[in-house]
Amino acid sequence: MTKFSQSRLRKLFDDLNALRIAVVGDLMLDSYMWGSVQRISPEAPVPVVEVTSETVKLGGAANVANNIVNLGASALPLGVVGDDFSGGQIRDLFASLGVDVNGVITDPARPTTIKTRIIAHDQHVVRADVESKADLSAEVEDKLLDFFKKSVSRINGVILQDYNKGVLTPRLIREIIEISREHGIFVAVDPKFNNFFDFVGVDLFKPNTRETEQVLGIKIQSEQDLWDAAKTLFERINCRQIMITRGEKGMTLFSGPDAEPYYVPTRAKKIHDVSGAGDTVISTFVVAMIAQATLKEAATLANFAAGIVCGEVGVVPIERDRLLAELLKDGLE
Secondary structure, three states, X not given: OOOOOHHHHHHHHHHHHHOXXXXXXXXXXXXXXXXXXEEEOOOOOOEEEEEEEEEEEEEEHHHHHXXXXXXXXXXXXXXXXXXXXXXXXXXXXXXXXXXXXXXXXXOOOOOOEEEEXXXXXXXXXXXXXXXXXXXXXXXXXXXXXXXXXXXXXXXXXXXXEOOOOOOOOHHHHHHHHHHHHHOOOEEEEEOOOOOHHHOOOOOXXXXXXXXXXXXXXXXOOOHHHHHHHHHHHHHHHOOOEEEEEOHHXXXXXXXXOOOOOEEEOOOOOOOOOOOOHHHHHHHHHHHHHHOOXXXXXXXXXXXXXXXXXXXXXXXXXXXXXXXXXXXXXXXXX
């Protein structure tokens, strides 16, 4: 595990303040119903949750933007919401963070993506989703691309956050990567199955083990299997770096097809909920890299951040001060 001097940590965190990261992808609203279970329904063999409170939070690509803001950088979200109450809630939550919402396009033809989780005694009971998985229309693609082109001069990095909800179409992916390359902007992607091999030429490709197995049609049972899978991804995607997140096994970073992998064991002391952990990893890693952290430093920061949020119930962003405190508590060089 990479260790930091106190001065190095302070400089990295201070440098985050000057960064603005565009987050392009599937914006979601995470809705929670909190309560307790005292009985089983007489209508069906299911628990009856007596709801005591309800909350809403930014989810999906919106949660990535939320993490970036909570780390001290600025986020510029680009995505789509419906012409509905939940779309307004996403805009309001962004506004409360001081986030520019001009890249949040309203599409009356689709609903805002909502994930509603019912939680009793800190345990998920059920989740209900409202969503459209249809690709964006050419008209909405044009609006997002126009906004990105107008904004590219004021951003330092791009995160393409895909959840297979139709926002990251092949055209949008291709043109955003091309524009970013022309301007020398760091591009990272958190992929899903549908567009997995469309993210050609990015700086960082961050799948998890299950996604990698699914797309390549393999079973990763050893470290050599993982390395072989990474080599295949380098060949297919032509990216600069690959980070494969591995759940309880932490994460493995590949800086090139022939470079020795860098293994980062998990920092999670207790795991209540892994929801949103991947969002935290890519957010923290990208802002650290753009702040001139080394690959190993960025991976260490991302791993600490993921360990913290996994100890919480529900999707929560990493808090800058808490991350810094955990790093300092772990010990310095």
